[in-house]
Amino acid sequence: MTQQERNRHMIESTHLSDNAKHGRLFHITAQEVILSGILSIPENAHGIVLLTHDMEGVVKQPHEYAIALAQSFYRNGLATLLVDLLASEELQVDKETGFFRTNTSIMEQRITGIAEWLREQTETANLSIGYFGTGVSGAAALIAAAERPDIVRAVVSAAGRLDMAQKYLSRILAPTMLIVAQNDTAAVRRHQDTLGQLTVDKQFEQIPDVSSLFESAHALNEVARLAGQWFTRWLIPIV
Numbered sequence: 001m002t003q004q005e006r007n008r009h010m011i012e013s014t015h016l017s018d019n020a021k022h023g024r025l026f027h028i029t030a031q032e033v034i035l036s037g038i039l040s041i042p043e044n045a046h047g048i049v050l051l052t053h054d055m056e057g058v059v060k061q062p063h064e065y066a067i068a069l070a071q072s073f074y075r076n077g078l079a080t081l082l083v084d085l086l087a088s089e090e091l092q093v094d095k096e097t098g099f100f101r102t103n104t105s106i107m108e109q110r111i112t113g114i115a116e117w118l119r120e121q122t123e124t125a126n127l128s129i130g131y132f133g134t135g136v137s138g139a140a141a142l143i144a145a146a147e148r149p150d151i152v153r154a155v156v157s158a159a160g161r162l163d164m165a166q167k168y169l170s171r172i173l174a175p176t177m178l179i180v181a182q183n184d185t186a187a188v189r190r191h192q193d194t195l196g197q198l199t200v201d202k203q204f205e206q207i208p209d210v211s212s213l214f215e216s217a218h219a220l221n222e223v224a225r226l227a228g229q230w231f232t233r234w235l236i237p238i239v
Helices: 003-008 062-075 088-097 104-120 135-147 166-171 185-197 217-234
Strands: 010-015 024-030 033-040 048-052 079-083 129-134 152-160 176-181 202-207
Touching: 033 062, 033 104, 048 062, 048 104, 048 135, 062 079, 062 217, 079 104, 104 129, 104 135, 129 135, 129 217, 135 152, 135 166, 152 217, 166 185, 176 185, 176 217, 185 202, 202 217
Parallel strands: 048 079, 048 129, 129 152, 152 176, 176 202
Antiparallel strands: 010 024, 024 033, 033 079
């Protein structure tokens, strides 16, 4: 099977319960691995956010936080595809080897493959695509934007590992927002030191009085608000 065929292959689509808030579960094959994603499309959506996250170990309920972000975007007229970039068997291997947790190459290729899949689906083909990532997946989103600038229209990296994407920043063409916790002084310093490498429309935001973007509902709401505004500004329908 070719890479394009793997990216295009959708195995299953089923409706989720009402608790998933408008979402449908998709299983997509990328790089011979089955990935699960929740696709939510509001009426008259003007863009779609590929929402990946790397919050394992950062918050107690990472998927609940990710779903809360997706719901916030949905309320602002943005479609979302919430995706785990690693399959369950890979997560199990990672517990023993640590191979996947910092592998931005694998994550970047999967982000690109899923974005290509979105462009080929009838219901999402006219929606411009944005990337949202945190931690290592935030770095992977930035790398994916640099490697395939033709696919993505806007990027938000929240508490992203900017150090892992540093050599790619000057190649990013999509408008980019970076968000960090104000009290995470090391992350603030890293972002300030490398911000000049971004030559596109950019915005750097610090959430005040917190050490982690996901330590409280207030901090999460601020991340959702800022990211939602950025995507609403830059994601427009494709005609």
